[in-house]
Amino acid sequence: MTNNTPTHANPSAFPTHSYQSKQKYTLTLRWTIILVPITLIAIGVSTQFFIHPTAFDAFSPTSIHGWKSWTKSLTDWSLHERHKPTANxxxxxxxxxxxxxxxxxxxxxxxxxxxxxxxxxxxxxxxxxxxxxxxxxxxxxxxxxxxxxxxxxxxxxxxxxxxxxxxxxxxxxxxxxxxxxxxxxxxxxxxxxxxxxxxxxxxxxxxxxxxxxxxxxxxxxxxxxxxxxxxxxxxxxxxxxxxxxxxxxxxxxxxxxxxxxxxPSSYYFYQLPLGQTVPQITSGACNSCTKSLMSMYWAALSSANATSLTGLQATYGSAATKLNNVCGSPYAQITTVASSAPPSVELAGVGGAWAVLLAVGVLSTSMSS
Structure with a gap:
């Protein structure tokens, strides 16, 4: 009777190769277990501040870099301002x-x-x-x-x-x-x-x-x-x-x-609800109309509709401070609404995940070579 069972190679014929592969796999796994948490922690810490390497941007799925920009970013490890949160x-x-x-x-x-x-x-x-x-x-x-x-x-x-x-x-x-x-x-x-x-x-x-x-x-x-x-x-x-x-x-x-x-000092205050900041102003802004306008804005930010006034939330605080500095402290109500500066804490998010994959990929390649 013909034996149709596939013929298997004798494991003892390749003892050195099998041992080396197993050893390399164990070493790679060990370094991955050690370095991935370190990478995650490093990224988490870095995103708590204001800077991160621009090279990571090239690997973001939302990146709009062309090929030239992409390749340039790989060699550009300078630090730049962090991304603004999607929520804002x-x-x-x-x-x-x-x-x-x-x-x-x-x-x-x-x-x-x-x-x-x-x-x-x-x-x-x-x-x-x-x-x-x-x-x-x-x-x-x-x-x-x-x-x-x-x-x-x-x-x-x-x-x-x-x-x-x-x-x-x-x-x-x-x-x-x-x-x-x-x-x-x-x-x-x-x-x-x-x-x-x-x-x-x-x-x-x-x-x-x-x-x-x-x-x-x-x-x-x-x-x-x-x-x-x-x-x-x-x-x-x-x-x-x-x-x-x-x-x-x-x-x-x-x-x-x-x-x-x-x-134009008074004129600039009409742009606040559109999310555009007030530049340097003069005492020409110190009039009853500007004061009334800022009172109107403050009331709107204190109302139930404040959450939809994202532009005004981002600009009112700075504008009120500038107006009070020029016209006197009681001129505009200072409120605690969001300022034009983005929040100081940002999670790693998608960009961080791509950075982790990049780090793991480099690690795996180096270990397998």
């Missing part, structure tokens, strides 16, 4: 210098008296709208691009004339600020819409919810257009109140007075 994604839109401001202070070099609040003025047709220039194609997903196309064309947005979005994303609204009377008319139009403020609040809340869904990937990828749009939609009601605030002495819109002034 909306704070990534915060800018710390005036050169990054997306809106422009009017170019008139001398002060112009602000006109009084108009009575039923003739509004421009069409009225200035946000995103009135060609939308960038720099979107991560088609769904987000389509969302912006649909949102900018719907009456639910256009009828509400959102000051929070026009301030930073309307070319026409920005350019008209060289004409103080036209600016006065536009502000009246934002404060007097066919739809009620409550209905517009509901509309903006719906848009914000839809943006989170349609632009989830873009928000995760820190697409500034998506991130800033969400901040603006959430700050709609607060910024409408800010735009419509009236100086009772002059009977003029406070915002129009800020635009008319040759000193």
């Amino acid at each position: 994604l909306l704070q990534l839109a915060v800018v710390s210098d005036t050169s990054s401001l997306p809106f422009i202070k009017r170019s008139t070099p001398s002060a112009t008296p602000a006109p009084t609040v108009p009575i039923n003025p003739t509004l421009p047709t069409p009225f200035p709208q946000p995103y009135d220039t060609t939308l960038s194609s720099n979107f991560s997903t088609t769904s987000c691009y389509n969302f912006f196309l649909n949102m900018t064309q719907t009456d639910a947005l256009r009828s509400c004339r959102p000051f929070s979005l026009m301030l930073t994303h309307s070319q026409e609204f920005t350019q008209v600020q060289d004409d103080i009377d036209a600016t006065n008319t536009d502000i009246w139009g934002t404060c007097n819409t066919a739809l009620s403020p409550n209905q517009c609040d509901l509309n903006m809340a719906w848009f914000a919810s839809s943006l989170r869904s349609s632009c989830a990937t873009d928000l995760s990828n820190q697409n500034l257009l998506a991130v800033n749009a969400l901040i603006g939609l959430q700050a709609f009601d607060l910024m409408r109140q800010a735009a419509c605030s009236v100086d009772p002495v002059a009977n003029a819109y406070c915002y129009v007075e800020a635009v008319a002034s040759s000193d």
Whole structure:
């Protein structure tokens, strides 16, 4: 009978190779057990501070490095600022210098008296709208691009004339600020819409919810257009109140007075709910309108809606400190809301996991060679 049982090699024929393989495996396992916890501890400690090697970024699945940047980062072990936590994604839109401001202070070099609040003025047709220039194609997903196309064309947005979005994303609204009377008319139009403020609040809340869904990937990828749009939609009601605030002495819109002034110090405070910081200011900011505006902001941060005002949470504290330093300590209420600085503690997260895999891979390769 033919024996179909596979023929096995005689183990005694390779005694040296078997022993060496077993010894190498044991040694590799032993070093892995020792070094992996040390690596984890080292990464955990390093992420408690503000720096980490940039070479680890090349192995992150969220990295946007091209091949050249990737290879360069492998040899770049310099230290740089740590990543901001995903939980504070909306704070990534915060800018710390005036050169990054997306809106422009009017170019008139001398002060112009602000006109009084108009009575039923003739509004421009069409009225200035946000995103009135060609939308960038720099979107991560088609769904987000389509969302912006649909949102900018719907009456639910256009009828509400959102000051929070026009301030930073309307070319026409920005350019008209060289004409103080036209600016006065536009502000009246934002404060007097066919739809009620409550209905517009509901509309903006719906848009914000839809943006989170349609632009989830873009928000995760820190697409500034998506991130800033969400901040603006959430700050709609607060910024409408800010735009419509009236100086009772002059009977003029406070915002129009800020635009008319040759000193932009007061003007900068209207950017706070959008997550943009106030630069150096002068005593020109020490007026009743700025004081009232900061009181309005502080009240909003003390309300139940404070959690949605991520831009203001990130900028109010610094702005209040600067204002008090220039105008006097009681000028703005100092609150304990989040500052523009990110939290000091960050978990290793995905980047740390990739670093561990890298370390283990290098260790295994060296042990097996």
